Amino acid sequence: MDKSMYSLMLMDDVVAQIDRLALRGGMSRSALVNRILADYVSMITPEKRIDSIFRRVEDLLSAEGELVPFFTPNRTTMSMKSSLEYKYRPTIRYEVQLYRDQGAAFGELTATFRTQSRALLDATERFFRFWKRLEDAYLPRSFPEIRPQYAMSDGKLIRSLSLRRDRDYTAEQLAAGISDYVRLFDAQLKGFINGRLTPAAIEEAYAAYIASDPAVL
Numbered sequence: 001m002d003k004s005m006y007s008l009m010l011m012d013d014v015v016a017q018i019d020r021l022a023l024r025g026g027m028s029r030s031a032l033v034n035r036i037l038a039d040y041v042s043m044i045t046p047e048k049r050i051d052s053i054f055r056r057v058e059d060l061l062s063a064e065g066e067l068v069p070f071f072t073p074n075r076t077t078m079s080m081k082s083s084l085e086y087k088y089r090p091t092i093r094y095e096v097q098l099y100r101d102q103g104a105a106f107g108e109l110t111a112t113f114r115t116q117s118r119a120l121l122d123a124t125e126r127f128f129r130f131w132k133r134l135e136d137a138y139l140p141r142s143f144p145e146i147r148p149q150y151a152m153s154d155g156k157l158i159r160s161l162s163l164r165r166d167r168d169y170t171a172e173q174l175a176a177g178i179s180d181y182v183r184l185f186d187a188q189l190k191g192f193i194n195g196r197l198t199p200a201a202i203e204e205a206y207a208a209y210i211a212s213d214p215a216v217l
Contacts, residue, residue, distance in 0.1 A: 027074050047074065049171055050098045054078045056175030057096070067094070067186060076100065082186050085194055090115040092189065094182055096161075105149070105160035106174075109182065111189070113155040120193065121155050127192045128157045130199060131185070134206050139217065142210055146217045162217050169215055177215030184209050 015029070022032040031047070051073055058069045061080060071078045080094040091114060098107040113124045132150055139146050149160040161178070163169060169177070188205055191197030197205075 025074050026072065031074070047076075047100065050076055050100070052171040053098065053175045053178070054096075056172055057179050060175060060179045061182075064183075067182065080182060082190070084120075084190055090117075090120065092186065094186070096178055096182070105162050107161040107178075109159050109161055109185075111157045111159075111185065115155065123193045124155055124189070125152070127189050128152050130192070130202070131157075131188070131206075134203055138206060138210050143217055148217070163215065164217070173215050180209070180214060181216045 018032055019029055022029050025032065054071045054075075057078065058071045061067045061069045067080045067082050069078060069080045076099070077095055077097045079096075082092045082094070083089045084092060093112045093114070095110045095112075096107060097110075099105070111128075113121070115121060129152070132152075135148060139148070143164070145165055146162050148162065151158040161181070163174075163177075184205065188197060188202045192199075192202060
């Protein structure tokens with residue numbers, strides 16, 4: 001949805017109340033006025049759709065407890081935390097960003113593993129590279145139009161998130177798809193680092209995910 005600049009004559013007292021509400025909600029004045037008017041005319045804005053998706057992701061993940069979601073309304077990002085079963089319980093942090101204007105990708109996932117252990121960081125990097133090799137091998141076979149973009153650094157992976165181009169998804173379907181992908185990634189990462197999952201077992205889990213006709217790729 002495109003945006004343009006408009007001039008409105010508003011009462012100073014009304015603007016003061018709008019500014020207070022905008023500050024409380026972490027929004028700009030323009031964003032809040034846009035949201036109020038969209039609500040009035042029953043229009044679903046990209047921001048409202050993102051909020052709806054993230055609220056549903058929060059519900060899905062909170063019910064399970066393995067991943068702890070953190071969602072703040074009126075944001076294009078939400079985060080999740082997961083703990084590794086290790087001596088001092090290092091934390092893996094995930095952040096999902098959804099784009100207001102969607103192109104080939106509709107968002108991105110960032111996984112960050114913070115630890116002082118060089119051995120754990122090396123293991124994490126090995127997993128990230130192994131995961132990319134899996135996706136490079138499996139995605140072109142079933143979804144040749146999907147070309148994820150990756151960026152890797154010490155203990156950090158950023159991966160674009162894409163959708164099938166041959167169908168439309170509801171907010172609930174997108175929330176389920178995001179939750180499924182993050183759950184899969186988190187479980188395989190922790191299993192790899194802990195040594196409970198072999199590369200063959202991880203490949204089998206990823207192949208099963210691809211065969212399940214996923215929404216998020």
